[in-house]
Amino acid sequence: MNDLKITRPFDMLNSALNKQVLIMLKGNVTVRGKLKAFDVHLNIVLEDAEELENGKVKTKYIEVFLRGDTVILVTV
Amino acid sequence: MNDLKITRPFDMLNSALNKQVLIMLKGNVTVRGKLKAFDVHLNIVLEDAEELENGKVKTKYIEVFLRGDTVILVTV
Amino acid sequence: MNDLKITRPFDMLNSALNKQVLIMLKGNVTVRGKLKAFDVHLNIVLEDAEELENGKVKTKYIEVFLRGDTVILVTV
Amino acid sequence: MNDLKITRPFDMLNSALNKQVLIMLKGNVTVRGKLKAFDVHLNIVLEDAEELENGKVKTKYIEVFLRGDTVILVTV
Amino acid sequence: MNDLKITRPFDMLNSALNKQVLIMLKGNVTVRGKLKAFDVHLNIVLEDAEELENGKVKTKYIEVFLRGDTVILVTV
Amino acid sequence: MNDLKITRPFDMLNSALNKQVLIMLKGNVTVRGKLKAFDVHLNIVLEDAEELENGKVKTKYIEVFLRGDTVILVTV
Amino acid sequence: MNDLKITRPFDMLNSALNKQVLIMLKGNVTVRGKLKAFDVHLNIVLEDAEELENGKVKTKYIEVFLRGDTVILVTV
Numbered sequence: 428m429n430d431l432k433i434t435r436p437f438d439m440l441n442s443a444l445n446k447q448v449l450i451m452l453k454g455n456v457t458v459r460g461k462l463k464a465f466d467v468h469l470n471i472v473l474e475d476a477e478e479l480e481n482g483k484v485k486t487k488y489i490e491v492f493l494r495g496d497t498v499i500l501v502t503v
Numbered sequence: 504m505n506d507l508k509i510t511r512p513f514d515m516l517n518s519a520l521n522k523q524v525l526i527m528l529k530g531n532v533t534v535r536g537k538l539k540a541f542d543v544h545l546n547i548v549l550e551d552a553e554e555l556e557n558g559k560v561k562t563k564y565i566e567v568f569l570r571g572d573t574v575i576l577v578t579v
Numbered sequence: 580m581n582d583l584k585i586t587r588p589f590d591m592l593n594s595a596l597n598k599q600v601l602i603m604l605k606g607n608v609t610v611r612g613k614l615k616a617f618d619v620h621l622n623i624v625l626e627d628a629e630e631l632e633n634g635k636v637k638t639k640y641i642e643v644f645l646r647g648d649t650v651i652l653v654t655v
Numbered sequence: 656m657n658d659l660k661i662t663r664p665f666d667m668l669n670s671a672l673n674k675q676v677l678i679m680l681k682g683n684v685t686v687r688g689k690l691k692a693f694d695v696h697l698n699i700v701l702e703d704a705e706e707l708e709n710g711k712v713k714t715k716y717i718e719v720f721l722r723g724d725t726v727i728l729v730t731v
Numbered sequence: 732m733n734d735l736k737i738t739r740p741f742d743m744l745n746s747a748l749n750k751q752v753l754i755m756l757k758g759n760v761t762v763r764g765k766l767k768a769f770d771v772h773l774n775i776v777l778e779d780a781e782e783l784e785n786g787k788v789k790t791k792y793i794e795v796f797l798r799g800d801t802v803i804l805v806t807v
Numbered sequence: 808m809n810d811l812k813i814t815r816p817f818d819m820l821n822s823a824l825n826k827q828v829l830i831m832l833k834g835n836v837t838v839r840g841k842l843k844a845f846d847v848h849l850n851i852v853l854e855d856a857e858e859l860e861n862g863k864v865k866t867k868y869i870e871v872f873l874r875g876d877t878v879i880l881v882t883v
Numbered sequence: 884m885n886d887l888k889i890t891r892p893f894d895m896l897n898s899a900l901n902k903q904v905l906i907m908l909k910g911n912v913t914v915r916g917k918l919k920a921f922d923v924h925l926n927i928v929l930e931d932a933e934e935l936e937n938g939k940v941k942t943k944y945i946e947v948f949l950r951g952d953t954v955i956l957v958t959v
Binding site for chain 4 (some may be wrong): 811814815818819820833849875876878879881882
């Protein structure tokens, strides 16, 4: 039964709202933060976010809007 | 008769639900995992996934959302 | 008369169903296999397919889904 | 309750109107200025803006229109 | 009067049906062959086609489908 | 009150009609000239325009049409 | 009054029909010729055209179809 739980990709993002996610963007940018909002274009808002470079924190963002078409993957 | 089984490309992905798939993304990223969800834009959710580099596991993901327009190919 | 046989580009792919095709993808990837399915976005499913590198077989796929927007050309 | 405040990504930009924002564009361009206008394509107008290079001001703009599809991220 | 003959770009391709055309694709690929079919997306089928490299024949195709969005120019 | 003057990004371009603007295009091209026309795709016509390279005039155009999807930013 | 003559970008191309234009394409290709046809996607047909490289004629085309999404700018 568990296998049938998620049937549409965006259901995963719904479950991740207000949780920590890690996002890889095109151009080798990785951002980690609390998922506050997203839409069907994969535009995403993170809160208390950090941009990472080689695993180290490069920049901190109180709030950041990521344009959907630059997203490669989102993971919890 | 067997030859006529699949007539639309997404039928292959339907058959692969809850099975292991391997996905090549643009930018030389390969991800392997259990196919949990996809949509017509080829947005994909994998469970128990691994990002591979030169055939070796680089990162593990409990759950990962892959944006459709970064996908090159999906194989079972 | 023969010259008028094909009038829409996708007619060629219809004729190629269940036959061997060779596909060039962006990023210098070539895949060869039996054409099982395609749609108007040029999403394609091949069966018994091989990825080629410099004319040599690099990987074999029982079944592979190719995303349409990575396709450059399809030949019989 | 606070966690539910933002539910759509563009709500963050609405809250940022007439405030300082920092915008990363494709091609390694960063622009900072007062957010005067945006639309659903993420076309953006900034006032009293500065283009930054390695953290230093390279050019000043009284008013600048940024085309949405070049935007990577917007932060407050 | 002759100047007014063609008024829409695709009229030129209509006139070129069943004639030799030369096509430049993105990624420095040039293909020459008999134009058998095209659509508004500039998807094109050529017959008796040749892929050229530095003006020399690299590969021959009995029939080839070129995806429209890789086309740069078509000439007679 | 002044802060509320512009509410949609294209209002800025409307105000700039028949005035000097500077436009950055993808591929490191900068063009300066009098804004004569634009549309929602950001297709733009400039009059008495100059293409700049490292701040120096490289080419002069009596009239030039810039395709919207190559535009990065427009400034007054 | 003269300033109000052109109000939509494509009006400039209408005025340029059957006249010499110079077109910059992505990938550093420049083509010069007589403008015979265009559409809203900026697909363009030139007659008696020349492809230029560093200002010198590289190839001549009796007729050439340029795909709109490769166009950067058109000038008279």
